Amino acid sequence: MRVNGGERVLVGEGERVEQSLELFKLRRGELGTADPFTCSRAFLLELSINKTIKTAIMATGPLRFRTPHIEELPTAQSRQSAGFAWVPVSGAQDDPAKNWGTTNRKRQRQSTGGQTDQQKEAVSARQQREVERRIKDLNSDNSKETVEIPKKPGQQPSGGAFKIGKTTGTKKIMSSGKGLQHHLEDEQAEIDRTGRREGEVDAPAPNAQRASKTPLHRRKPREDSSASNSPAPAVSSMPPPAIPRGMSMDTAAELVQLDDSDEDGENQLPGLPSAAEMEALLNAAPLTYAQARAASPPPGLPPPRRFCETCGYWGRARCLKCGAMTCSVVCKDEHDQSKCLKMYA
Amino acid sequence: MAKPKNVPASTLSTGDLASRTLILDNGAHTIKAGYSSHLDNHAPNHQDCTIIPNCIARSTRDKRTYIGPELTTCLDYGELAYRRPVEKGYVVNWEGEKAIWERSFSSEEGGLGCEPAETNLILTEQPNAPVTLQRWTDEMVFEEFGFGAYYRTIGASLNAWAPSPFPSTADSVSGLPVECLLVVDAGYSHTTITPLYHGRPLHSAIRRLDVGGKVLTNRLKDCISRTFDVHREDHIVSEIKEDVCYVSPSPSAFAADLERTWKGGRYDARELDTTVVVDYVLPDYEHIKRGYHRPHDAKIKGGRVLRVDEETGRREHVVTVGNERFTVPELLFTPSDIGMSQPGLCGVILQSIHSLPEGLRQVFLANIIVVGGSGLLPGFVERLDAELRGAVDEDLVVRVARAEDPLKNSWLGGARMAQDEGNLRQRLVTRAEWMEHGEGWVRRRFAGKIGR
Numbered sequence: 001m002r003v004n005g006g007e008r009v010l011v012g013e014g015e016r017v018e019q020s021l022e023l024f025k026l027r028r029g030e031l032g033t034a035d036p037f038t039c040s041r042a043f044l045l046e047l048s049i050n051k052t053i054k055t056a057i058m059a060t061g062p063l064r065f066r067t068p069h070i071e072e073l074p075t076a077q078s079r080q081s082a083g084f085a086w087v088p089v090s091g092a093q094d095d096p097a098k099n100w101g102t103t104n105r106k107r108q109r110q111s112t113g114g115q116t117d118q119q120k121e122a123v124s125a126r127q128q129r130e131v132e133r134r135i136k137d138l139n140s141d142n143s144k145e146t147v148e149i150p151k152k153p154g155q156q157p158s159g160g161a162f163k164i165g166k167t168t169g170t171k172k173i174m175s176s177g178k179g180l181q182h183h184l185e186d187e188q189a190e191i192d193r194t195g196r197r198e199g200e201v202d203a204p205a206p207n208a209q210r211a212s213k214t215p216l217h218r219r220k221p222r223e224d225s226s227a228s229n230s231p232a233p234a235v236s237s238m239p240p241p242a243i244p245r246g247m248s249m250d251t252a253a254e255l256v257q258l259d260d261s262d263e264d265g266e267n268q269l270p271g272l273p274s275a276a277e278m279e280a281l282l283n284a285a286p287l288t289y290a291q292a293r294a295a296s297p298p299p300g301l302p303p304p305r306r307f308c309e310t311c312g313y314w315g316r317a318r319c320l321k322c323g324a325m326t327c328s329v330v331c332k333d334e335h336d337q338s339k340c341l342k343m344y345a
Numbered sequence: 346m347a348k349p350k351n352v353p354a355s356t357l358s359t360g361d362l363a364s365r366t367l368i369l370d371n372g373a374h375t376i377k378a379g380y381s382s383h384l385d386n387h388a389p390n391h392q393d394c395t396i397i398p399n400c401i402a403r404s405t406r407d408k409r410t411y412i413g414p415e416l417t418t419c420l421d422y423g424e425l426a427y428r429r430p431v432e433k434g435y436v437v438n439w440e441g442e443k444a445i446w447e448r449s450f451s452s453e454e455g456g457l458g459c460e461p462a463e464t465n466l467i468l469t470e471q472p473n474a475p476v477t478l479q480r481w482t483d484e485m486v487f488e489e490f491g492f493g494a495y496y497r498t499i500g501a502s503l504n505a506w507a508p509s510p511f512p513s514t515a516d517s518v519s520g521l522p523v524e525c526l527l528v529v530d531a532g533y534s535h536t537t538i539t540p541l542y543h544g545r546p547l548h549s550a551i552r553r554l555d556v557g558g559k560v561l562t563n564r565l566k567d568c569i570s571r572t573f574d575v576h577r578e579d580h581i582v583s584e585i586k587e588d589v590c591y592v593s594p595s596p597s598a599f600a601a602d603l604e605r606t607w608k609g610g611r612y613d614a615r616e617l618d619t620t621v622v623v624d625y626v627l628p629d630y631e632h633i634k635r636g637y638h639r640p641h642d643a644k645i646k647g648g649r650v651l652r653v654d655e656e657t658g659r660r661e662h663v664v665t666v667g668n669e670r671f672t673v674p675e676l677l678f679t680p681s682d683i684g685m686s687q688p689g690l691c692g693v694i695l696q697s698i699h700s701l702p703e704g705l706r707q708v709f710l711a712n713i714i715v716v717g718g719s720g721l722l723p724g725f726v727e728r729l730d731a732e733l734r735g736a737v738d739e740d741l742v743v744r745v746a747r748a749e750d751p752l753k754n755s756w757l758g759g760a761r762m763a764q765d766e767g768n769l770r771q772r773l774v775t776r777a778e779w780m781e782h783g784e785g786w787v788r789r790r791f792a793g794k795i796g797r
Contacts, residue, residue: 028760105351138683139555149401149412149444170489173481174440180432183475252446272704278542281702283794287634292473294552297681297688304681312568312668313607328610 310334366465368759373431374533381760389760394753401428414455421630422580428584433534434471435478466492469500472551494773497791500755501528501539509757510746526708531719533558538697554698560721568669592724593673604619605668627662692731720751
């Protein structure tokens with residue numbers, strides 16, 4: 001801090017005003033020392049800090065000395081800056097309570113301190129159920145059990161017995177009312193209870209875990225276990241013949257390096273598995289119905305495409321009330337009039 | 346057909362085979378049936394196979410019930426109520442299936458004239474069947490119908506004996522299977538990928554995509570019902586799908602097609618491209634027996650109309666079919682469009698191939714054959730080919746071909762296989778053996794575990 005003859009006080013940028021005043025008082029000898037205080041560095045004073053000093057000076061009561069004239073000296077480092085700075089704030093609003101009265105459901109979710117995991121899961125479970133219901137509708141057969149099988153008139157004396165079946169076994173089969181779902185569930189129960197289905201000589205160990213009840217969207221990809229429910233994952237499972245086959249591929253690769261001839265194409269291919277491995281592959285037990293279903297695609301893909309519900313073009317806007325997508329104002333009007341859930345729900 | 350109450354003992358002694366074989370490709374939508382004999386030299390061809398609808402249908406207009414082959418005699422397909430005994434490819438309701446089979450075997454009009462006791466049977470089923478259903482099938486065939494000898498197999502494996510559609514493969518001798526084949530069976534209930542080695546399936550690599558002809562037809566019903574309610578018209582919408590739907594050659598072509606069929610926003614009305622948008626005239630079974638389509642007439646607004654046709658002066662229902670033509674079959678390649686969590690057909694094939702050891706991958710990629718009704722959609726094979734090529738390494742060869750007749754190909758393979766007596770003796774199980782060894786043994790035989 002340096003004071004020139006004109007009672008100029010230059011306060012260091014960033015220095016606290018109180019400190020500067022103390023030093024000033026020091027310089028003025030009010031605190032007991034008489035050394036003139038010279039500073040080796042050039043100090044700057046912002047215009048706004050000027051004001052702050054003045055207010056600080058005024059706040060501390062009337063001064064017993066003449067008010068110093070504080071003036072900014074421009075140096076190379078001086079710049080006019082705005083006196084405020086953009087600081088990144090995490091989270092869109094600091095105060096979630098600001099959204100207390102909105103009808104916007106998205107903001108409402110923010111206002112209650114964010115959704116709990118449970119609530120998020122409920123939302124996505126609802127969507128999941130909706131999607132599954134629609135898929136089940138698509139798979140419906142339109143088959144009505146009320147279609148009666150007509151009896152052939154007068155073909156044989158005992159028409160009733162003919163229809164039902166000749167032996168007790170066939171009678172039971174034909175009168176069974178089970179659908180495919182029943183059979184699949186029965187089979188799954190059988191597998192969970194014991195080893196594999198009957199007739200399989202080499203049954204794998206019974207599955208100690210329960211069938212997974214985690215909702216689909218939270219399932220982590222499971223490693224393949226032989227009696228598990230999950231569809232056989234794509235790449236991570238190599239059948240047991242792979243291990244001896246690996247050796248054969250190494251020997252084949254060695255052979256490739258050994259006779260390093262000019263034909264590239266044929267020799268670079270991995271060798272076909274040996275006959276024993278093919279036999280093992282062919283004799284492998286068939287998968288269950290659920291295991292043979294193609295597994296979900298890897299999660300890194302773009303989200304599914306949405307289409308307009310009225311005309312089938314790309315869906316561009318979502319209806320706030322029912323969540324259906326439409327492509328344009330025309331289609332949205334059509335949707336509001338007849339198909340929006342607020343009409344029916 | 347009169348049947349005595351007791352099943353007659355087979356007139357053949359244990360060493361003999363019946364003179365002819367009935368090959369029954371039992372599907373969820375239709376049965377493909379026909380004879381083949383190992384005693385004569387007649388090479389089976391497509392004419393020998395009859396396609397029988399595998400359903401019992403009741404028409405509310407006629408008040409008649411049509412079983413199986415009788416459906417072709419029906420005059421009015423409107424609002425038919427169906428009952429399908431085969432669910433997802435497995436026979437679940439034997440009561441209905443028995444009625445259909447009996448009607449098909451009878452010597453009446455449309456039937457095959459089959460005497461089960463004097464015929465061998467080759468029956469197809471879908472892979473990964475529940476064991477109970479397999480047991481039921483065996484029991485019904487032997488006990489109820491009384492076939493002398495029978496072989497049950499996965500439908501896809503019969504394709505190995507059919508003539509190969511690849512131009513570079515030499516014609517296989519009838520009776521010998523192709524060495525490696527990857528069968529993509531795009532059927533009614535679902536689409537199954539089955540790798541075959543010498544005609545035997547590699548079970549650990551069989552994968553299934555739950556989108557089939559039924560899902561496509563139902564989705565088309567939903568789309569058309571935005572303007573004209575067709576939810577009950579299964580047969581008519583099926584015909585519309587077969588006539589009018591096609592597969593876009595690539596995702597970018599799909600986007601371009603979608604642009605062309607958009608009518609525009611409020612301030613941005615666009616012309617519909619009449620090469621893509623068509624008008625479909627619905628059959629009314631009085632004058633128009635079968636629907637047909639024609640390019641879109643811009644005077645028809647709103648998608649559906651009951652109008653007077655200019656030339657004939659008669660009234661007709663016209664429905665405009667626009668982007669449904671290609672968005673519906675797109676489901677096979679992008680099931681996530683309706684929210685299914687499965688990859689498209691290309692992804693499923695890759696899953697199947699990746700579960701095989703590395704040395705086999707190239708072989709199977711180079712021998713992909715498409716069978717099944719949905720394989721008839723124009724552009725299906727080209728799209729599949731392009732997607733697979735884009736997804737695998739450049740130095741791998743990819744060959745995809747559609748079978749010459751995708752509906753009858755499995756049947757043809759079975760017929761050619763049955764020409765060879767050695768094949769028959771190796772595979773058929775006679776009724777005597779079934780009585781002696783029991784059903785567990787028979788099942789293991791069909792799975793290939795016990796040799797002869």
